[in-house]
Amino acid sequence: MNEWVFKIIFISIIFGLSLFIAMYSTYAERKLAAFLQDRLGPNRAGPFGLLQPLADGVKLFFKEEFIPKASDRWLFIMGPGLFMITALMTSAVIPFAPDLVLNGQTYSMQAADLNVGILYIFGVVSLGVYGVLVGGWASNNKFSLLGAIRAASQNISYELAMGLSIVALVMVTSTLSLRDIVDQQHGWHWNIIYQPFGFLIFIICAFAETNRAPFDLPECETELVGGYHTEFSSMKLGFYLFAEYINVFVSSAVLATLYFGGYQFPFISDMEPGMAKTILGACVMFGKIFFFIFLFIWIRWTLPRFRYDQLMNLGWKVLIPLSVLNILLTGAFILFKI
Amino acid sequence: MNFSERIYLPAVFKGMAITLSHLFRKKATIQYPEQQRPMSQVFRGLHILKRDEKGAERCTACGLCALACPAEAITMTAAERTPDNKQFYREEKYASVYEINMLRCIFCGLCEEACPKAAIFLQNDVMAPASYEREDFIYGKDRLVEPFLQN
Ligand code: SF4
Numbered sequence: 001m002n003e004w005v006f007k008i009i010f011i012s013i014i015f016g017l018s019l020f021i022a023m024y025s026t027y028a029e030r031k032l033a034a035f036l037q038d039r040l041g042p043n044r045a046g047p048f049g050l051l052q053p054l055a056d057g058v059k060l061f062f063k064e065e066f067i068p069k070a071s072d073r074w075l076f077i078m079g080p081g082l083f084m085i086t087a088l089m090t091s092a093v094i095p096f097a098p099d100l101v102l103n104g105q106t107y108s109m110q111a112a113d114l115n116v117g118i119l120y121i122f123g124v125v126s127l128g129v130y131g132v133l134v135g136g137w138a139s140n141n142k143f144s145l146l147g148a149i150r151a152a153s154q155n156i157s158y159e160l161a162m163g164l165s166i167v168a169l170v171m172v173t174s175t176l177s178l179r180d181i182v183d184q185q186h187g188w189h190w191n192i193i194y195q196p197f198g199f200l201i202f203i204i205c206a207f208a209e210t211n212r213a214p215f216d217l218p219e220c221e222t223e224l225v226g227g228y229h230t231e232f233s234s235m236k237l238g239f240y241l242f243a244e245y246i247n248v249f250v251s252s253a254v255l256a257t258l259y260f261g262g263y264q265f266p267f268i269s270d271m272e273p274g275m276a277k278t279i280l281g282a283c284v285m286f287g288k289i290f291f292f293i294f295l296f297i298w299i300r301w302t303l304p305r306f307r308y309d310q311l312m313n314l315g316w317k318v319l320i321p322l323s324v325l326n327i328l329l330t331g332a333f334i335l336f337k338i
Numbered sequence: 339m340n341f342s343e344r345i346y347l348p349a350v351f352k353g354m355a356i357t358l359s360h361l362f363r364k365k366a367t368i369q370y371p372e373q374q375r376p377m378s379q380v381f382r383g384l385h386i387l388k389r390d391e392k393g394a395e396r397c398t399a400c401g402l403c404a405l406a407c408p409a410e411a412i413t414m415t416a417a418e419r420t421p422d423n424k425q426f427y428r429e430e431k432y433a434s435v436y437e438i439n440m441l442r443c444i445f446c447g448l449c450e451e452a453c454p455k456a457a458i459f460l461q462n463d464v465m466a467p468a469s470y471e472r473e474d475f476i477y478g479k480d481r482l483v484e485p486f487l488q489n
């Protein structure tokens with residue numbers, strides 16, 4: 001098969017898969033929320049309510065589309081789209097499975113093997129906040145604007161700590177390519193063992209970056225009537241909510257890749273490269289991803305939302321110094337142990 | 339706060355353990371239309387006008403229930419019994435029209451207490467059903483009187 005044809009097919013599959021997983025994350029969210037609260041959750045649409053995401057989608061499409069008169073029309077439309085695009089772009093550099101070797105030809109299970117994969121992710125993720133900011137600003141509603149500003153300042157503050165925690169990781173792996181990082185974690189050499197502290201900081205920041213509880217301040221109904229998406233209706237709101245789930249999926253993938261060995265599992269090196277290895281690797285990878293999605297949901301229904309000043313305190317006064325400390329410790333470790 | 343409280347994480351993990359344990363608990367949900375919870379013995383639901391052991395209506399249209407009703411939900415018209423409908427009614431007077439407006443009724447059960455003939459009761463296993471039309475909530479004798487059980 002031509003490499004370009006394969007790449008196009010692969011990218012479409014990843015694209016579809018992201019959408020599909022995001023769709024069913026909404027279902028998982030509702031179901032798990034119910035279970036954690038001793039309820040049953042959606043169970044009317046289809047067996048076990050499995051068609052619920054479709055019903056939700058249909059509902060969103062048929063709701064009235066409303067654009068406020070005083071809003072900036074084009075930016076208002078652009079906001080959700082921007083958020084969606086940036087959410088979908090991140091999955092490009094994530095290696096989902098070991099290389100597939102068929103008839104002597106190697107197919108990479110990664111849309112793009114950038115040697116600066118981590119930087120790419122950070123670049124795209126930091127663009128994501130534009131979607132929120134543009135949407136909130138264009139709504140011409142002070143609550144939306146407040147929500148958007150909160151989102152922006154929250155994302156910026158937490159991105160700093162996140163970046164610093166990654167610096168320590170990069171010091172250990174000495175590469176920026178996600179594929180190399182995964183390859184280094186063969187067997188049980190997962191980065192979580194070498195960087196438990198960094199992982200903790202990273203995952204807290206990941207929660208804040210995806211605007212998930214307990215850091216869902218840009219969209220709190222009690223204070224902001226809904227937050228940056230107050231004025232959005234119909235599928236535009238759907239895009240915002242949906243992109244958030246894509247973000248959760250991608251963050252889970254990044255977490256699994258950076259700290260939990262990605263598609264690596266013990267004994268993988270004993271296997272011949274081929275179909276079986278690729279499929280098994282992909283299953284392991286998705287198992288890890290689903291675990292993290294579960295973690296995201298689990299925490300959302302456990303912890304209450306932060307207050308805004310607490311959020312900022314945690315970001316600037318706790319996480320950033322801690323991640324700097326982590327860098328120093330890692331540096332000392334590398335200098336004296338190895 | 340001591341150190342372990344100040345870093346919050348132990349508390350966070352404790353909270354997560356608690357929510358996780360709820361994941362496997364028995365669920366409290368009742369699948370309503372298919373599955374119904376048994377009502378309490380003292381539940382006051384939809385009214386019923388009783389018959390006596392011979393199948394005649396107990397109500398004598400004395401009007402005490404309407405008088406006792408704080409919501410003024412009951413209206414009735416009394417009529418005199420004639421020889422040809424003698425077997426249907428217990429005493430000389432009966433209610434030719436007996437209506438309860440379920441939108442007014444507060445299900446207090448005072449009608450039941452006021453009735454000297456033990457004719458009206460609030461059932462503990464039937465609720466007044468919902469409807470889209472106001473007229474549907476005015477319950478006449480056709481919907482209130484206990485179905486004829488004898489023969
Ligand atoms: S239950 Fe109370 S409100 Fe309803 S009809 Fe009887 S007395 Fe009136």
Ligand code: SF4
Binds near residue numbers: 396397400402452454
């Ligand atoms: S139901 Fe009882 S209280 Fe009411 S009119 Fe009939 S006999 Fe009298």
